[in-house]
Amino acid sequence: MKKKLFIVFILSLFASNTQAQLAGSFCGTHSFSEVWENEIQRLILETKNLQKNKNQTENNYVIPVVFHVIHGGESVGTFPNILEGQIQSQMTILNQDFSGNAYNASNYPPNAFVNWAVNQNIAGLNLDQNGRIKIADFNIQFCLATKDTSGQLLPEPGIHRVNYLSLGIPNPSTYTTQSTMKAYLDNTLKPQTIWDVRKYLNVWITDKNTALTYSGVSSGPPFSGLMDLPNNATEFTDGIWCYTKVVGSNSLFPSGSYLSPMIDGRILTHEAGHYVGLRHIWGDQDCGNDFCNDTPPAAGQNSGAPTYPHEAGSCASPSNNPDGEMFMNFMDYTRGPSVYMFTTDQRTRAQTAMLNSPFRNQLGTHGLCSETTGLIKETIKNTLSVYPNPAKNHLNLDVSETEPKEILIIDLFGQVLIATKNTHVVDISCLAQGIYFVSVSTGQQTYAQTFIKE
Numbered sequence: 001m002k003k004k005l006f007i008v009f010i011l012s013l014f015a016s017n018t019q020a021q022l023a024g025s026f027c028g029t030h031s032f033s034e035v036w037e038n039e040i041q042r043l044i045l046e047t048k049n050l051q052k053n054k055n056q057t058e059n060n061y062v063i064p065v066v067f068h069v070i071h072g073g074e075s076v077g078t079f080p081n082i083l084e085g086q087i088q089s090q091m092t093i094l095n096q097d098f099s100g101n102a103y104n105a106s107n108y109p110p111n112a113f114v115n116w117a118v119n120q121n122i123a124g125l126n127l128d129q130n131g132r133i134k135i136a137d138f139n140i141q142f143c144l145a146t147k148d149t150s151g152q153l154l155p156e157p158g159i160h161r162v163n164y165l166s167l168g169i170p171n172p173s174t175y176t177t178q179s180t181m182k183a184y185l186d187n188t189l190k191p192q193t194i195w196d197v198r199k200y201l202n203v204w205i206t207d208k209n210t211a212l213t214y215s216g217v218s219s220g221p222p223f224s225g226l227m228d229l230p231n232n233a234t235e236f237t238d239g240i241w242c243y244t245k246v247v248g249s250n251s252l253f254p255s256g257s258y259l260s261p262m263i264d265g266r267i268l269t270h271e272a273g274h275y276v277g278l279r280h281i282w283g284d285q286d287c288g289n290d291f292c293n294d295t296p297p298a299a300g301q302n303s304g305a306p307t308y309p310h311e312a313g314s315c316a317s318p319s320n321n322p323d324g325e326m327f328m329n330f331m332d333y334t335r336g337p338s339v340y341m342f343t344t345d346q347r348t349r350a351q352t353a354m355l356n357s358p359f360r361n362q363l364g365t366h367g368l369c370s371e372t373t374g375l376i377k378e379t380i381k382n383t384l385s386v387y388p389n390p391a392k393n394h395l396n397l398d399v400s401e402t403e404p405k406e407i408l409i410i411d412l413f414g415q416v417l418i419a420t421k422n423t424h425v426v427d428i429s430c431l432a433q434g435i436y437f438v439s440v441s442t443g444q445q446t447y448a449q450t451f452i453k454e
């Protein structure tokens, strides 16, 4: 049995390397090993039991991010030394996507996977009120780090500009294959620039050679006792690499440098999915396993912009009839505007990784997001309701059994944009499109929640 699995594992590595050469493939992340998968499965059970016994709900996380912007002396605003605004637009996309509020989530078909969910007896917890596979809120958000490793305030939050010439290392665009690029990243660039992996999500963004077909790669979350597995992240390599031109959102920040069609910031969403332990939706083999019951099996990666239902019947056991493959999942290779969701079982994997991986479980506890945005940790669900969400001109606030006293609208960088008192309705017509926090103090307690201004 073990031998068989090993052969399957080797074949799947070969398959994923081959797939990386196909058009539409953008990700160079390795498939996780069987040993690692066994450990996360054990931890998922352990976490569920712990929560059941203590009547605990899952945690909220805010992960501080540093973008290492690698350039060759170009002035700020000239590729690859991109503007702060392009990175900020990426953060907006990332936070929307991880909170179940993707800008294009309204494209989710009204009957999406309803029949499949009934056929497969998918638990009610994984479904929305229409019986569809639910679009999950991960309760994981990201902030641009306010301080560097020595505690100094960063002039541009979350941005570390690095001239590779001053480090005396080669130009990242020298490397034409996945293996030489990986060796350069892991042995040269990352060790010389990385910030403490227990405090920051490190994201390196660089130029790349046109022969290199992939545009993003991430390390998975390592677990205690398994720190020496092959392809595991180390203190010198943990994090995400992306090609600079796939970072950010062309619609939120049109004056950035982008590579069509990857102009929606969804490559980083996908890689951040791997960073918290998610696999590709097709399990890296023909109808393979991504270890999530609520993602229908898929015969392989999808690309382009499919229409629902897509590839119904492509997998037989378990079957994906009659609703087909979940091409709109961030862990597929579909074009950015066609993806908008993670699922509840994917959320469970992410929450388990955040709680248990020694490189993940202290993220957000070092005061590296602004103090104000740290408020989100104190969110008590179902006590503050904010609607409509997304909102255009007015935001309504209800705090159960009491009155809102002090109200603040705060952006992702901790800046207070609106401050008002003693009202249930806030005029937000002046805000730019994006994601914000609303903080409501009642005198006894402060609540915070995110909302989207459209």
Ligand SMILES: [Zn+2]
Pocket (backbone or CB within 6 Å): 027, 028, 029, 270, 271, 274, 280
């Ligand atoms: Zn991937």
